[in-house]
Amino acid sequence: MNTVYSIINGKFILKDESAILISDLAIQRGYGIFDYFRTIKNEPVFLEEHLNRFYFSAAEMFMDPGYTQSELKDLIKLLIEKNDIPDSGIRITLTGGYAADGYTLSRPNLLITQSAFSFNHNNFNKGIKLSTFQHQRQLPHVKTIDYLMAIHLQKLIKEKGADDVLYYHFNEITECPRANIFFINSKDEVITPSKNILKGITRKKILNFPGLKCLEDIVPFSEINNFKEAFICSTTKNVLPVLEIDGTVVGNGKPGAITRSIYEQLLSVKEK
């Protein structure tokens, strides 16, 4: 196995020794943002979009990454070369930094880590089951490190025999903790929640696919059983059919035709 490195504040560090001081505001106060993209055959996928969002998240949280977007891209390319993990996920994290008083934003720490990741095509046919939970993520438009509720709900999800949780708030469906959701109605319209969500890169790609009647709109929770297909999408999951929500079968309980066509269209622009 190769030796794997991370980059902390511009320096290469052995991954197994990559650490930050516990005075960092991520550990003290859960304050940080990140982004995550894949490499396929050592080529970053949708890198520009992920970096754009990373810098947007940093600005929204009043943090300066300390590198220009172009410098950061160079650092990422160096890491890809050095590690040589062709199929991987790369995570860039920016934390609130070392705060003397444990509360005031300081110079952020920039962490870049890489792990092997291969996409599993078999997951598509298996699909997933979702369990709903009423919760609104704070600052949902920013990719923060806040997954407190998501991790806390892992036990409940298991108990319910589900694979993941779907958040809603009052009568609006929003998103899964790490994925966006799309629904397909009887008119073959492909609808995804328009607000109070993190706008995923895969979501954006799908919205721009030609030949689809895609729309961003409010999706009422009360209509959750009225769709013929549903799927979630993310950087790691690509497109995964939702076959059951809260124990109720979606459509005929099998991956639908429109979901499959979107999945294949995504693979054609992404997985070579």
Added chain:
Amino acid sequence: MNTVYSIINGKFILKDESAILISDLAIQRGYGIFDYFRTIKNEPVFLEEHLNRFYFSAAEMFMDPGYTQSELKDLIKLLIEKNDIPDSGIRITLTGGYAADGYTLSRPNLLITQSAFSFNHNNFNKGIKLSTFQHQRQLPHVKTIDYLMAIHLQKLIKEKGADDVLYYHFNEITECPRANIFFINSKDEVITPSKNILKGITRKKILNFPGLKCLEDIVPFSEINNFKEAFICSTTKNVLPVLEIDGTVVGNGKPGAITRSIYEQLLSVKEK
């Protein structure tokens, strides 16, 4: 200056070198809990209450501190002896641990840190100004490390010329990010929000003070200007009069008589 140590998973580490790996779920996913208490003349203040809450928080978040409450108390006493910082704050943090997949709860990391802290009596007469903001903390009854919104709001608080933020949700006042709030009405009743808050140790002490008409109740946001006194309380602040909320003076704009008597009563049982 003394050499200062922390304790990480039972081991003494120089404070300036106290670090955890970046695969910890606190850094990856903002998942952790903590508690914080003071020492005065090397004696922990209200230690039992803080440790009770720490173990409660850990259990609520499905984490095992790895030590019994009695063992943890022994570790804390060793740290107090070794560091000899008579007037201090001690923070015990429990994080989600090193997760191979960056998502699944693992064996928690237990971090104990100590910093010098002296209470400043002058703060009482200065009082504070609050700015309100609509927000409901997630899992409010647990002392998690989630202060994402609080840190994010620091800029806004400064712009408004306030000292801290007071959260409300729809028509209910809840709490400040690091303090509970009390209001005193024209009948000399001392009222503090009853739900959707973290129940502070100082709050609990005050509720049990003899001679006060104290009650836990819903405090409607629409009544915020109808009180003759208000104060916040916490482990580090003790009791601080609130002299202004959103630019409107509370009472006559000076620390009130009942607030002062509660402050003095608290000092008499705490600061020797």
